[in-house]
Amino acid sequence: MDSHAKDVVREMTRASDEERITFPEVVGALTKAGVERYHADLVCASKTYYMPDGSFETTACHATDAAAPAFSAAGVDAAVRAVQAQKIRYREFCRQIAAAGCVGYFVTLAGRCAVYYGRGGETHVERFPGAK
Template sequence: MNDDVKAVLQDCTSASNEERVTFPEVVAALAAVGVERYHTDLVRGETTYYLPGGESERVPGKPATRHPAAAFSAAGVADAVRAIQAGTIRYREFCERVMQAGCVGWMTFLAGKRVVYYGRTGDSHVEWFPGAR
């Protein structure tokens, strides 16, 4: 993975944490450098980005300030997704709300146009990118 791609990954992570970008902007930037998917670990506060050829890069972010709820609530995750899509909350509050709903992380699949949110016991909820269905 070249340094230009790594710089984009670093910027996407920091810009998200600093609430300077939206999810569609992140997806566009990542797709432009060939990212296939990425995994966000809320507890560790890091994101791992994957390219189609198997290369990956882990980028530290902001670790969680709270423990995710023990029980997973797909409805709680969906509510947080709707709120950030509507612009009524920003990224950090989104992370807090999905953790309150028991989410510990998610996998974002750019080509598959979906995000799979998951909890401590493997319960999960799939959200399609807007307009993907």
């Protein structure tokens, strides 16, 4: 990952944590920088961004409360809908998905979706609005 892309991913992490940016804006900036996908680990409070050539950058991000033991796809879905409707912001979104048992999520920019997962491997897949 080149230094420009590293700067972009670090800034997107900070901007998200500080609630200065929306998810569509993050996706746009990461796509422009050439990022292929990223992983948010809610347990370790880190995000890892991956380039198509296999290079990556890991950044620290804000910590969330421990995830609930049981995964609720409906709870994750409700948090996704609330953040999309701008009823909540990013930090509350993370709090709500953790309360729904989510321990992390993958976002694929090329695949235009996010995959939220629980401790036991349960998942909820959310396609980006307008994605097929």
